[in-house]
Each structure stands twice: as structure tokens, then as C-alpha cells.
Amino acid sequence: MSRLNGRVRDAFLVVGIAVGLTFPVAVQGDEVGGEGVVIPSSVPGGGLEYVGTDECLDCHEDLEQSFSRNLHSKASYWNANAVGCEDCHGPGSAHAEEGGDVRLGSPADLVARASDAVCLTCHDGELNRSYWRGSDHEQLEVTCVSCHSVHSNFEHMLNNPDQSETCFKCHTDQRTFTFKRSFHPLTDSTRKDGLGKMTCSSCHNAHGSQSEKLLAANTVNELCYECHAEMQAPVLWEHSPVKENCLNCHSPHGSNYPNLLVTQRTRLCQECHEAGRHQSLAGENISFMVLNRSCNNCHAQVHGSNHPAGLKLKR
Numbered sequence: 001m002s003r004l005n006g007r008v009r010d011a012f013l014v015v016g017i018a019v020g021l022t023f024p025v026a027v028q029g030d031e032v033g034g035e036g037v038v039i040p041s042s043v044p045g046g047g048l049e050y051v052g053t054d055e056c057l058d059c060h061e062d063l064e065q066s067f068s069r070n071l072h073s074k075a076s077y078w079n080a081n082a083v084g085c086e087d088c089h090g091p092g093s094a095h096a097e098e099g100g101d102v103r104l105g106s107p108a109d110l111v112a113r114a115s116d117a118v119c120l121t122c123h124d125g126e127l128n129r130s131y132w133r134g135s136d137h138e139q140l141e142v143t144c145v146s147c148h149s150v151h152s153n154f155e156h157m158l159n160n161p162d163q164s165e166t167c168f169k170c171h172t173d174q175r176t177f178t179f180k181r182s183f184h185p186l187t188d189s190t191r192k193d194g195l196g197k198m199t200c201s202s203c204h205n206a207h208g209s210q211s212e213k214l215l216a217a218n219t220v221n222e223l224c225y226e227c228h229a230e231m232q233a234p235v236l237w238e239h240s241p242v243k244e245n246c247l248n249c250h251s252p253h254g255s256n257y258p259n260l261l262v263t264q265r266t267r268l269c270q271e272c273h274e275a276g277r278h279q280s281l282a283g284e285n286i287s288f289m290v291l292n293r294s295c296n297n298c299h300a301q302v303h304g305s306n307h308p309a310g311l312k313l314k315r
């Protein structure tokens with residue numbers, strides 16, 4: 001406990017001073033703090049004492065109820081490293097003595113690396129496993145508290161009950177996809193809360209990933225197969241762009257063309273099959289082959305065929 005607290009406090013002191021928060025010198029030398037925490041004299045700027053969660057709650061009664069439902073307070077029932085207020089806010093004796101007049105601050109007031117360091121004192125293991133370090137988000141100083149609000153009590157302590165909204169705050173262009181005609185069920189207008197069957201984290205790992213675009217799988221296709229397993233099965237007659245990458249034809253977030261297609265069907269097929277016996281050719285009359293559902297009218301098995309005579313993907 002004291003080792004953990006020491007690391008949290010160090011982060012606060014060093015960076016707190018750098019960003020101009022007031023950390024007055026409360027005690028000097030090796031002394032025993034309110035919760036029996038030894039404050040070493042080597043800490044820059046002297047030491048501040050821990051007063052303990054109970055004392056914080058004396059003045060912050062409003063937080064008492066919400067904090068008792070927070071996983072961080074629940075963790076204390078089984079975890080020796082009980083997460084108290086000061087594990088995140090740093091030692092609060094000066095703040096408490098002055099009745100709040102001396103600012104305490106929170107991880108949200110710190111520069112990115114230092115802010116994350118507070119959370120990572122405890123969450124290092126799992127975040128490392130999910131490749132947080134070096135991820136797009138970590139590199140561009142998106143911090144834990146950009147997405148999480150530990151006082152929120154929403155699912156996973158995100159800062160919005162709708163996970164997508166957490167992301168749309170920055171990825172505004174992604175919001176537009178959810179209004180398109182064809183989309184993955186991230187929203188559901190028939191439900192009261194409007195939340196759909198899927199979330200961004202069905203496909204992405206916001207913390208980091210081994211693959212590009214923070215995908216929650218090694219490749220795009222492996223990701224799609226997780227839910228569209230029927231596409232994974234080997235087929236007698238493959239359509240090679242399907243096995244290569246589903247995104248050759250589909251737009252994962254949404255599209256105004258049916259079935260999440262990247263473009264209009266006739267055009268889609270003819271982007272690759274530009275010359276042949278029945279495609280439309282530039283300068284010639286439009287082929288009757290592209291009417292209505294177009295090429296799919298005959299080549300219905302675009303994802304591959306298992307019919308002995310399915311070579312041309314017609315059955």
C-alpha cells in the first residue's frame with residue numbers, strides 16, 4: 001500500500017509542481033501520516049500526509065453514495081490495495097486542513113503522461129497486455145480520463161452511458177456513418193435508450209492493438225469472421241477479393257448503398273471486372289447486364305460458391 005501510494009504521490013508532486021498546482025510543504029523528514037503512511041524526506045517539495053477516504057467523505061458527502069457503487073471502492077473488499085480517494089488525487093492533508101481552499105487537483109489536471117501514470121500504477125499489467133503503449137491514442141496524448149470518468153458509474157466507468165458517444169467526442173466523422181441507410185447495429189431507434197447490439201469495442205480495442213486501426217483482431221477478415229462465421233468456411237469456388245479483404249466491397253461503419261457496400265453495385269463489380277463479355281464499356285451503350293440488382297441477378301454467390309457448377313458464382 002505505502003509503495004503504491006508513494007508512486008502515486010511522486011507522480012503528483014513532480015508533475016503537480018510542473019503544472020503549477022499548489023503542494024505546500026506540510027511535513028518534512030520521515031514522519032508518519034494520518035493513515036500510518038511514512039513520508040520519506042527524499043520526496044521533492046517535502047511531504048504531504050494522507051488523511052484517508054473517511055475524512056474526504058466528511059466534506060464530500062455527495063460523493064459517498066456514488067463512490068460506494070464504484071468498482072474502485074468495491075475493490076477494497078477483496079483487494080489489499082484498497083483504492084481510496086488519495087490513490088488518484090494524491091495526499092490531501094493540506095487540502096483537508098484548509099477546508100478545500102488549497103487545491104488538490106485530479107488526474108484530469110495533469111499532463112498526459114503523468115495523468116496516465118496515476119492510473120497505470122495499478123492498471124499497468126492489463127493495459128500493457130492490450131498494447132496501450134505506442135497505440136494511436138497514447139501517442140497523441142489521449143489519456144485514460146479522456147474516455148473514462150471514474151466518478152461516473154456508467155458501464156466500464158466511461159464518461160457516457162453510450163460508448164459511441166465517448167468516441168464521437170473526437171471522432172466526429174464516425175457519427176455520420178451511423179445515420180446512413182445501411183449500418184451495423186450500433187444504435188437502435190426502437191429501444192428507449194437508443195443503444196444497439198454492438199459498440200465500437202465489438203471491432204476496436206480503444207486501448208491498443210497489434211494490428212492497424214486499433215482493430216480487435218489480427219486482420220480485417222478475422223474480425224468479420226468472428227460474427228459472420230459462415231463467410232470463413234472454405235468454398236469450392238472462391239471469389240478471391242473476398243478472402244483477401246472484406247473491405248474490398250464493404251464499408252464497416254456504414255454506407256448509403258445497401259448491405260454496407262462501398263459503392264453502387266454495378267460500379268462495384270466493374271471497378272475490377274472492367275473488360276469482359278458483358279460489362280459496360282466507356283463510349284458504348286450501357287449493358288443490359290447492369291440493370292436492377294445488376295451483376296448479382298446472375299452471379300448471386302459473390303462470396304464464393306459450393307455448387308459443382310458454381311465456377312462463375314452463379315449458383
Ligand code: HEC
Binds near residue numbers: 056060072
Ligand atoms: C480512480 C481514481 C479516482 C478515485 C479513486 C477518486 N477520484 Fe475523484 N476524481 C478523479 C478524476 C480523474 C477526476 C476528474 C473528473 C473526472 O474525470 O471525472 C476527479 C474529480 C473529483 C472531484 C471534482 C469534482 C468532480 O466531480 O468533477 C472531486 C470533489 C473528487 N474527485 C473527490 C473524490 C473523492 C472524495 C474520492 C473518494 C471518495 C475520489 N474523488 C476518488 C479520480 C478519482
Ligand code: HEC
Binds near residue numbers: 096
Ligand atoms: C474540510 C472539508 C474538506 C475535506 C476534509 C476535503 N475536501 Fe475536497 N473540497 C472541499 C471543498 C469546500 C471543495 C470545493 C472547493 C472549490 O470549489 O473551490 C473541495 C474540492 C475538492 C476537489 C475539486 C477541486 C480541487 O481541489 O481540485 C477535489 C478533487 C477534492 N476536493 C478532493 C478531496 C479529497 C480526495 C479529499 C480527501 C483527501 C478531500 N477533498 C477532503 C472540502 C474538503
Ligand code: HEC
Binds near residue numbers: 119123132145148156
Ligand atoms: C479511447 C478511449 C479509451 C482510453 C483512452 C482508455 N480506455 Fe479504458 N476502456 C475504454 C472502453 C471503450 C472500454 C470498454 C471495453 C469493452 O467494452 O470491452 C474500456 C475498458 C477499460 C477497463 C475495464 C477492463 C477491460 O479492459 O475491459 C479498464 C480497467 C480500463 N479501461 C482502464 C483504462 C486505463 C487505465 C486507461 C489509460 C491508460 C484507459 N483505460 C484508457 C476506452 C478507453
Ligand code: HEC
Binds near residue numbers: 071083107155
Ligand atoms: C490504487 C489502484 C488503482 C488506481 C490508482 C486506479 N485503479 Fe482503476 N481499478 C482498480 C481496481 C482494483 C479495479 C477493480 C478490479 C479490476 O477491474 O481490475 C479497478 C477497476 C477499474 C475499471 C474497470 C471498470 C469496469 O467496470 O470494468 C476502470 C475503467 C478503471 N479502474 C479505470 C481507472 C482509471 C481511469 C484510473 C485513473 C484515473 C484508475 N482506474 C486508477 C485499481 C486502481
Ligand code: HEC
Binds near residue numbers: 140146168169
Ligand atoms: C480525446 C479524443 C479521442 C477520443 C475520446 C477517442 N479517440 Fe480515437 N483517436 C484519437 C486520436 C487523436 C487518434 C489518432 C489520430 C487519428 O488517426 O485520427 C485516434 C485514433 C483512433 C483510431 C485509429 C485511427 C487510425 O487511423 O489508425 C481508432 C480506430 C480510434 N481512434 C477509435 C476510437 C474509439 C473506438 C474510441 C471510443 C472508445 C475513441 N477512438 C475515442 C482521439 C480520440
Ligand code: HEC
Binds near residue numbers: 198204252
Ligand atoms: C463492424 C466492425 C466495426 C465497428 C462496429 C466499428 N468499426 Fe471502426 N473500423 C473498422 C474497420 C474494419 C476499420 C479499418 C478500416 C480500414 O482499414 O480502412 C475501422 C477504422 C476506424 C477508424 C480509422 C479511420 C478509418 O475510417 O479508416 C476509426 C477512427 C474508427 N474505425 C472508429 C470507430 C468508432 C468511433 C466506432 C464506434 C462508433 C467504430 N469505429 C465501430 C471496423 C469497425
Ligand code: HEC
Binds near residue numbers: 247252
Ligand atoms: C461483433 C459482431 C460483428 C462483427 C465483428 C462484424 N459484424 Fe457485420 N453484422 C453484425 C450484425 C449483428 C449485423 C446485422 C444483422 C442483421 O441486421 O440482421 C451485421 C450486418 C452486416 C452486413 C449486412 C448489412 C445490411 O445492411 O444488410 C454486412 C455487409 C456486414 N455486417 C459486414 C461486416 C464486415 C465486412 C465486417 C468486418 C469488418 C463485419 N461485418 C464485422 C455483426 C458483426
Ligand code: HEC
Binds near residue numbers: 228231249261296
Ligand atoms: C467482391 C465484393 C464483396 C466482397 C469482397 C465481400 N462482399 Fe459481402 N456482399 C457483397 C455483395 C454484392 C452483397 C449483396 C449480396 C446480395 O444482395 O445478394 C454482400 C452482402 C453481404 C452480407 C449481407 C447479406 C448476406 O449475404 O448475408 C454480409 C453479412 C456480407 N456481405 C459479409 C461479407 C464479409 C464478412 C466479407 C469478407 C469475408 C465480404 N462480405 C466480402 C460483396 C462482397
Ligand code: HEC
Binds near residue numbers: 240249268272302
Ligand atoms: C476487388 C476486385 C473485385 C471486385 C470488386 C469484384 N471482383 Fe469478381 N473477381 C475478382 C478477381 C481477382 C477474380 C478472379 C479472376 C480470375 O481468377 O481470373 C474474380 C472472379 C470473378 C468471377 C469468376 C470469373 C471466372 O472467370 O471464373 C465472377 C463471375 C466474378 N468475379 C463476379 C463478380 C461480381 C458479380 C462482382 C460484384 C459483386 C465482382 N466480381 C466484384 C476481383 C473482383
Ligand code: HEC
Binds near residue numbers: 296298312
Ligand atoms: C443475365 C445474367 C448475367 C448478368 C446480369 C451478368 N452476367 Fe456475368 N456471366 C453470365 C454468364 C452466363 C457467364 C458465362 C458463364 C459460363 O461460362 O459458365 C458470365 C461470366 C462472367 C464472368 C467470367 C468471365 C467472362 O467474361 O466469361 C465475369 C467476370 C462476369 N460474368 C462478370 C459479370 C459482371 C461484372 C456483371 C455485371 C456488370 C455480370 N457478369 C452480369 C451471366 C450474367
